[in-house]
Amino acid sequence: MKHKLAAVALLTSLLSTAAWAGPEIVSGPGAEPECFAPWSADTKYMQWPAKEGPYKIAIVNGFVGNTWRIQMIKTAKAYAEDPAIKDKIAEFKVVSTGTDAPAQLGAIEDFINQGYDAIVTIAVAPDGFDRVIRLADKNNVVLVPFDNVLDTDAVMQVNEDQLAMGRTWAEFVLKELKAAGVTGGKVLEVRGLPGNSVDRDRSQGINEVFAADGGNWEMISVVGNWDDGTTQKVVADAIAVHGQFVAVVAQGGSNGVVQALKDAGHPWVPIAGESENGFRKAIAEYRDAGLKGISIGQSPGLVAIAMKAAISALEGNPMPQLISVPLPVADYTTLEDGKNFWSDLPDNFFTVNEFPPCGVNISGPAIMAKDESDVN
Numbered sequence: 279m280k281h282k283l284a285a286v287a288l289l290t291s292l293l294s295t296a297a298w299a300g301p302e303i304v305s306g307p308g309a310e311p312e313c314f315a316p317w318s319a320d321t322k323y324m325q326w327p328a329k330e331g332p333y334k335i336a337i338v339n340g341f342v343g344n345t346w347r348i349q350m351i352k353t354a355k356a357y358a359e360d361p362a363i364k365d366k367i368a369e370f371k372v373v374s375t376g377t378d379a380p381a382q383l384g385a386i387e388d389f390i391n392q393g394y395d396a397i398v399t400i401a402v403a404p405d406g407f408d409r410v411i412r413l414a415d416k417n418n419v420v421l422v423p424f425d426n427v428l429d430t431d432a433v434m435q436v437n438e439d440q441l442a443m444g445r446t447w448a449e450f451v452l453k454e455l456k457a458a459g460v461t462g463g464k465v466l467e468v469r470g471l472p473g474n475s476v477d478r479d480r481s482q483g484i485n486e487v488f489a490a491d492g493g494n495w496e497m498i499s500v501v502g503n504w505d506d507g508t509t510q511k512v513v514a515d516a517i518a519v520h521g522q523f524v525a526v527v528a529q530g531g532s533n534g535v536v537q538a539l540k541d542a543g544h545p546w547v548p549i550a551g552e553s554e555n556g557f558r559k560a561i562a563e564y565r566d567a568g569l570k571g572i573s574i575g576q577s578p579g580l581v582a583i584a585m586k587a588a589i590s591a592l593e594g595n596p597m598p599q600l601i602s603v604p605l606p607v608a609d610y611t612t613l614e615d616g617k618n619f620w621s622d623l624p625d626n627f628f629t630v631n632e633f634p635p636c637g638v639n640i641s642g643p644a645i646m647a648k649d650e651s652d653v654n
Contacts, residue, residue: 300415301326301434301591309595313636314587316598317439324434326420328594332368333395335588337581338385340402340426341471342374342650344505345554345626346530350400350425350578352648353631356640357582366589369394372653377473379403386410386421396420396588398581404429404475420591424584425576426474427600434591436584436601440476443574443605444483447550450572450609451525452491454548462494463524466516468502468509470529476576480529498523504530504552506537506626513538523547532557532573533625552576553606556625558613565610572609575630582631582638606630 301324308314308323316323337354341347351372357363358370371389375381379402389397390413397414401407401423411432414421424436451465467484470477481499488495500516502509509531517523517538525548528535532551539546546568551557553575561571583603591597608618615621619629623642632639 317600317602334369336389337372338399339374348650351650355648356644440479441483444480448487468528470504502531506534509534536560555627558619577630579631
């Protein structure tokens with residue numbers, strides 16, 4: 279009898295372990311395909327066992343030293359209060375751990391051990407997360423990296439195509455330069471925060487396009503950390519050292535690029551940059567004076583899509599492993615005040631926070647009413 283009871287206990291333990299071993303790979307299509315679009319035709323689908331809500335959800339941010347990250351945290355707080363999901367959240371916490379990968383991994387592990395149902399994160403590095411992924415799977419926790427994603431297909435992730443963004447920036451700049459008869463010269467590349475996948479992939483896309491062009495381009499690279507103040511300084515230093523550039527391709531800190539060029543009396547050149555409201559204002563103001571700009575937004579609102587995806591997964595819906603959010607592009611020919619930039623909002627406000635296919639529309643005032651402090 280004791281042997282039979284032991285066997286039953288062992289079988290129960292094994293079945294329990296199997297039930298808590300992470301998502302299954304299933305067939306598509308998934309939930310809300312107009313919102314949760316698969317990255318490609320080859321993207322696999324994942325399905326977690328359905329849990330009864332409401333859910334405990336945590337945001338584990340890393341770096342918080344620029345306006346994009348601050349707005350992202352504010353957006354997460356605003357979206358957590360949106361009537362569409364508010365009743366589905368029992369607890370909501372936000373922490374920022376800085377650029378130290380072990381600190382971020384430790385925070386994720388701590389939330390898993392506290393019994394949180396889903397953890398949304400911007401990864402400090404694209405690798406090194408294997409341990410926390412296994413722990414999340416063991417505890418049936420949905421882990422959702424977004425923006426700075428991981429080099430793995432073991433978790434559901436949300437992102438825009440960073441490689442395509444870099445290529446689109448470079449292609450725009452080359453088109454404008456050739457239209458002006460410029461076939462060579464110094465191009466300033468302003469990179470983002472070192473060590474993560476977004477900076478790496480965008481830079482790869484930018485440099486691939488220029489290398490394939492065949493023109494006599496000299497690429498000068500500086501690090502702006504996606505921050506206006508840092509970018510303004512490094513661009514000013516680059517102008518002082520290298521003289522004039524024929525174009526600037528900036529991953530972020532675009533307001534700083536504009537200010538540095540103005541302060542130096544540098545001629546307007548084609549500029550590719552992010553979706554800061556001030557950058558779009560500047561393009562609209564100076565386009566007739568020669569500022570031919572393109573603005574592609576990596577929206578802080580991606581955090582809302584990641585939160586929505588996490589809840590959908592917890593409800594037991596099939597989900598794409600890699601969810602693609604389209605690139606929101608505007609340039610000097612399409613900018614319109616009140617439509618894709620706002621003259622009455624701050625320069626450092628990121629302009630893209632509406633995702634109609636997802637039913638997500640977070641107003642600027644709702645975002646700006648929040649702060650970036652941790653929610654413990």
